[in-house]
Amino acid sequence: MAITKFDQHAMAAAFSEAGEPETAREILKDTGAQKKQPQAHHQAKKPYLSTVILGVLSLTAYYYVFSNEKLVTDVFTRGGIYAIWPLGTALFVSFIHGAFGSNLLTVLGLEAKKSH
Amino acid sequence: MRKFLIVLIIAGFLAPLLSSPAFAAGPPPKDILKGVFTQVDAQQRTVSFTKDGGEVMTLTLPEKMALEEVSLNKKVMVSLDTHAGPGVIKEVDRMFMDMTTSKVVALLLVGMIGGLLSGFIGSGGAFVLTPAMMSLGVPGAVAVATNMCHKFPKALVGTYKRFKYGQVDLKLAAVMGVTATIGVQLGIQMQKYILNTYGNAGSNLYVSVIFVAVLVLVGGYVFFDAYKLARGDGGEKVSKLALRLQKMELWPMMEFKVAKVRISAWVTVPVGLCTGLLAATIAVGGFVGVPGMIYVVGASAMVASATELGIAFIMGAWGSVxxxxxxxxDIRLALLLLSTSLIGVQLGALGTTYVKDYMIKLVMASVMLVVAVSRGAMIPGYLAALNLRAPLDHGMATFLDGLSFWTLVAALGLSGIIITIAMVVGMMKDRAEKKVLTAVSHG
Incomplete structure (x- = not known):
């Protein structure tokens, strides 16, 4: 039979009343650990969906630029205020494609070292 | 302190407005016409040229230019020969090269390794990207502009990543970035003076000599330091010079919390200015900025290389504008480079979390020394152009040109290999440690 949270609390109270507070604490700590476990599992979940979405967005942006090569190269090099086009595109790509790259590395299991 | 920082930032933004528009590696050329050739008159040797904006002009072809060299309806950059008369063409460059699979693959590869290097040592890629693009047929000015436009988003992503790892000192990046921007203005003035006094060959010789001298001296010292650290425990010690300078209580004092340094602005400002001066001269300011932050300011190699990315962003953004x-x-080239370099820069950034400080120094020193060889190979040609030595025969000139380009490629390849090996070894060690920890906690 599985031990429910109520049983655990009741056991902890019993041990506490019997003059063994340390054991009671241990029993309650286990409950805490059980609670945290699914959260830790959740954190380790890899961002597959966002990688795919960002990848598709990035690919679409690239497709649009390269399928309209003539228009893009003409407008983007007019100079003056038109400078906003190449700079804006570079920034936009850095956000979308940069986020895609970050997620891709996480999916591939390449993450920064965490201090022990 | 805050007042000083505000004044510094305002000065940084005003300085470029007061002088000519400038950025690392020289200002954009002013006497260039952009547009398309629409018609050729073979008898008169004239061409109809529609400038950007719609104005139609008739230009005269120079004698040395064949009619076949004029490609109609393709965007070109035309420079005029003002000495030969009004509207006489001096040179024509196709602005946008045709994309082929091999060119795309080359750009993706160079972008990836350039990004990796940038994420790891804070700077890099520019020294090989611009010549690589030029060798693919991109005009020099377009190659510099495109490199700049690809550099600042890459630096932004790299800065963000390394900031998350707690390695970027934003305040140091702001101070250095602004002072380096001012340094660029000074560098350009110096370049202009040399160009006017000694001509193109003199200017090239000056750039190469500075390049080789700085890279050999600084790169050699960084290499020696990395070697000493590698033989010891690998832990970093603050240089004696930096410790002495930090003790100097000269107003205004600045505190950099991430770099864990309290130092006078009279030290940080000159380091920033020198970074800018070098950026204007050899287009790779980081080769003096990072060692400057390590040995003069007293930051760790980890913080210095991360902070350099912030500086590259500030300078790159200004230059790109x-x-x-x-x-x-050429946004097509910039986007192709970004497609791999944005991943490479993040990979390089996370690689720094697995290696010891001396590894960053080792990679940087190796790159600097190989790049010095590349630039050194160009010096005999410039000396010959100034009549300071006998002219080079054709075979020798071709050999030196090839040597110069391929050593650059080798520098990039070498750094990519060192970083990958260091990262893989670091990751394997980390996994082994984790396994031991898990075994201990379970056993």
Whole structure:
């Protein structure tokens, strides 16, 4: 039979009343650990969906630029205020494609070292 | 302190406005016409040229230029020969090269390794990207502009990543970035003076000599330091010079919390200015900025290389605005480079968390020394052009040109290999440690 949270609390109270507070604490700590476990599992979940979405967005942006090569190269090099086009595109790509790259590395299991 | 920082930032933004528009590696050329040739008159040797904006002009072809060299309806950059008369063409460059699979693959590869290097040592890629693009047929000005436009988003992503790892000192990046921007203005003035006094060959010789001298001296010292650290425990010690300078209580004092340094602005400002001066001269300011932050300011190699990315972003963004206004950015090339470099820069950034401090110094020193060889190979040609030595025969000139380009490629390849090996070894060690920890906690 599985031990429910109520049983655990009741056991902890019993041990506490019997003059063994340390054991009671241990029993309650286990409950805490059980609670945290699914959260830790959740954190380790890899961002597959966002990688795919960002990848598709990035690919679409690239497709649009390269399928309209003539228009893009003409407008983007007019100079003056038109400078906003190449700079804006570079920034936009850095956000979308940069986020895609970050997620891709996480999916591939390449993450920064965490201090022990 | 805050007042000083505000004044510094305002000065940084005003300085470029007071002088000519400038950025690392020289200002955008002013006497260039952009547009398309629409018609050729073979008898008169004239061409109809529609400038950007719609104005139609008739230009005269120079004698040395064949009619076949004029490609109609393709965007070109035309420079005029003002000495030969009004509207006489001096040179024509196709602005946008045709993309082929091999060119795309080359750009993706160079972008990836350049990004990796940038994420790891804070700077890099520019020294090989611009010549690589030029060798693919991109005009020099477009190659510089495109490199600049690809550099600042890459630096932004790299800065963000390394900031998350707690390695970027934003305040140091702001101070260095602004002072380096001012340094660029000074560098350009110096370049202009040399160009006017000694001509193109003199200017090239000056750039090469500075390049080789700085890279050999600084790169050699960084290599020696990395070697000493590698033989010891690998832990970093603050240089004696930096410790002495930090003790100097000269107003205004600045505190950099991430770099864990309290130092006078009279030290940080000159380091920033020198970074800018070098950026204007050899287009790779980081080769003096990072060692400057390590040995003069007293930051760790980890913090210095991360902070350099912030500086590269500030300088790159400013330069990109200038080049963008001149309309010389080839966004196709910039995007192709970004497609791999944005991943490479993040990989390089996370790689720094697995290696010891001396590894960053080792990679940087190796790159600097190989790049010095590449530039050194160009010096005999410039000396010959100034009649300071006998002219080079054709075979020798071709050999030196090839040597110069391929050593650059080797520098990039070498750094990519060192970083990958260091990262893989670091990751394997980390996994082994984790396994031991898990075994201990379970056993």
């Amino acid at each position: 200038q080049w963008g206004i001149s309309g010389l950015i």
